[in-house]
Amino acid sequence: MAKNIRDAFSNGKAFIPFITAGDPTLEVTEELVLAMADAGASLIEIGIPFSDPTAEGPVIMAANERSLAQGTTTDKVFEMVANIRKHSDIPLVFMTYANVVYSYGSDRFATRAEELGVSGVILPDVPYEEREEFKEDLNAHNVALISMIAPTSDERIAMIAGEAEGFLYIVSSLGVTGTRDSITSDIASMVKRVREASDIPCAVGFGISSPEQAKAMADISDGAIVGSAIVRLCGQYGKDCVPYIKDFVKSFTDKLAE
């Protein structure tokens, strides 16, 4: 049986890389997941591409476009994950948009995710107020609907954390995904407010591009999420990206292990 989110946070600080499935191809995505698992990733976020990814900056948006242009579909992503599961039990979560799950049917989507040992789904366009749309079907299949909190969440943090499942995704900065030179939000006090309401693990994402930044974020939480900085390498190296990304991920996991 595949490992789950709890396992991902049970062994020191978690490092969570994100890649868009099908960028540059689904075959390369499969290799990438195995390589990143080898490089010490704790949990991997697999993005199912969407035509209009409204929470993404230009790097991941371009990856979504490249993937869809290749003919990637939700069913093909599931097939790819089935292949991964022949070789790896690494904890996995899907990251996509509400309409991808809604159009597939949330029960049908959750059934497939459970079969594939995918333990959570991140939907950045589904806030606390709309979570019931998906939560019941996902939970019925032991798939967590992962909640996010943002620098603007303020008094909403306790409410969100109180019902959060899997892990809590702390959005480090305003705006869309993408690398940033510095993260100015007071992440430590956000984590403190979460801790007052829940013992759920917290991972920080959006804007992290260097091992040092990741270490700083993981030191004040339970882990760091890196997306755009990795996806940029997919765009830069195309089908040759696997060794570059493996080394890149290793530089983060080494730093977090210090």
Place this chain on the structure above:
Amino acid sequence: MMADRKGRFGQHGGQYIPETLMNAVLELEEAYEHYKNDPEFNRELDELLNSYGGRPSRLYYAQRMTEDLGGARIYLKREDLNHTGAHKINNVLGQALLAKKMGKTRLIAETGAGQHGVATATAAALMGMECVVFMGKEDTIRQALNVYRMKLLGATVIPVESGTATLKDACSAAFKEWTGRIEDTHYCLGSVMGPHPFPTIVRDFQAVISKEIKEQCLEAEGRLPDAVLACVGGGSNAIGSFYNFINDTDVRLIGCEAAGRGVNTAETAATIATGKLGIFHGMKSYFCQDEYGQIAPVYSISAGLDYPGIGPEHANLYDTGRAEYVPVTDEEAVQAFEYLARTEGIIPAIESAHAVAHAMKIVPQMDKDKIVVITISGRGDKDCAAIARYRGEQINE
């Protein structure tokens, strides 16, 4: 069971947006709930709409068109005569005033045909606010004149090159901009779409159209119209034209969607005719999409109707059968554009021409004692060059 049915129209609507924006929409809702009943706010808004916006707009009896079609009596609701040449100013003056009361100093907006962008740039100039308008690259070419107007009014126009480089992408870009800068910025959404409370706010500010139609029709004819027609993209002029008639169930409400090259082709933007239920741009509603929920690249000659979704209240009016939605092709709209120009001396926006086109189909079948109102949501000057090109004539703007 849904935990919170706020902002729903039947099964449609909701607030499907990133957590980062949640407090912004909650703050907006709170401010709107306060100011909508505030006499001073309403007095200021009425003053702006009337002395600056040019309201009330005329309900004009189109005698020549009526005689020519030989059926129902046709009235045109002349939103094209408003300041800035379209109904968009009604909503923008309301939202800009609200934003100002909320202490915001910067307005951002999406625009398709450019009419909402021009209206937002106008309100920003009037109220001394900064303005940034997102417009699909494709549309900046189709509607070059409006780009210049916005710049003239002091706004910054950002061409959006992602996706299909049209209204949907402009809207995504504006949402992203708002996610990154909330403190001083109000997103002045131009249609009855997006997350709650936008569909309600925009509807309320546009409802003045049907309020006036009702009064003016009673004044002219002593009774309500038998049918009200309006074009529908996101659906703001249509909901404005329908809203005060929703409980008058004898009044047919007909929304005219852009069918582009036809609903049986891939080049269409007719959401009710070709879309299915989905979740996008903050709302649950009908969207043109593929079997995996990927939003379809839609097409219409009209940049203002070139949107893959429809506002949630329209989706519900469709579900309940209270309103009808019909597709109108590019060719039909262009013929109506030319027809209204020649018959009444009124050049409608190509968007509004979709409603005129459907009226031309149904009016001859109606008795002469029936009354039809067509909302002319905007003026067509902006479209002349594109229609000339459609007809194979090259002109310099």
